[in-house]
Amino acid sequence: MRxxxxxxxTDVGKTLVSSxxxxxxxxSYFKPVQSGCVDGTDSDTVRKLAQVPIVPEVYKLQAPLSPHAAAHAEGITIDDALLTLPSTTSLVVEGAGGLWVPINATTVYLDVMARWQLPTLVxxxxxxxxINHTCLTLEALRHRGVPVLGVIMNGEANESNRHAIEQYGNTTMLAKFPRLxxxxxxxxxxxxxxxxxxxxxxVFSHGAN
Ligand SMILES: Nc1ncnc2c1ncn2[C@@H]1O[C@H](COP(=O)(O)OP(=O)(O)OP(=O)(O)O)[C@@H](O)[C@H]1O
Ligand SMILES: [Mg+2]
Known part of the structure; x- marks a missing residue:
């Protein structure tokens, strides 16, 4: 599984779902671009919650800003060509924020994902x-040819929104992740x-106990 x-x-629950x-x-878990290290890293969260191997970040940026701005604050520019995937056969890769998060002056996260062509969960x-945010995200992924597996809805169940997303987004809700x-x-x-x-x-779950 990759x-x-x-x-x-941002803050929608990607790290919790990844864990x-x-x-x-x-x-294994991989967060290629981490900004906001001052508040702790997503890799640390996953390491603590899931105790799985962590692939080191390519960029770790201190400021809790969009990656392009956090990089600028440190006087560097992110080289998106360095954002490559390890060959690990079982890998969860977490993006930064949403799809239109700038990486540098000419690249947003979606450009990198279009290059990776990994099956993707929203x-x-x-x-x-x-409904609006999810359908826009699905539309953008498909427009760029990124394979979409489906949606995970995080929070208190809302069946009406679930049906609307499945209908208008032409997708499947693969999991309801409850509020913990x-x-x-x-x-x-x-x-x-x-x-x-x-x-x-x-995959077949380990059935973690
Ligand atoms: N279902 C939930 N139950 C309880 N807490 C949650 C739930 N989902 C998210 N949170 C909490 O909300 C915060 C943001 O979640 P998380 O870090 O997973 O978001 P994210 O999408 O990974 O954000 P980022 O864009 O910064 O990577 C965390 O403190 C997380 O523990
Ligand atoms: Mg995260």
């Missing part, structure tokens, strides 16, 4: 606004990977 996790926005996937499949909120009281390894273990998601990923 999969890219993108989202409709969950890694925990249940044993896949993490979306369940709340008002998510406490974000712990055990809490993630307690949520099995749904069959639909396992099939889309072509």
């Amino acid at each position: 999969v890219c996790i993108t989202g409709t926005d 969950w996937l890694c925990l249940h499949t044993g896949a 993490v979306a909120r369940t709340t008002l606004g998510t 009281e406490n974000v712990t390894t055990q809490a993630l273990k307690n949520i099995p990977l749904p069959q639909t998601l396992q099939q889309a990923l072509g």
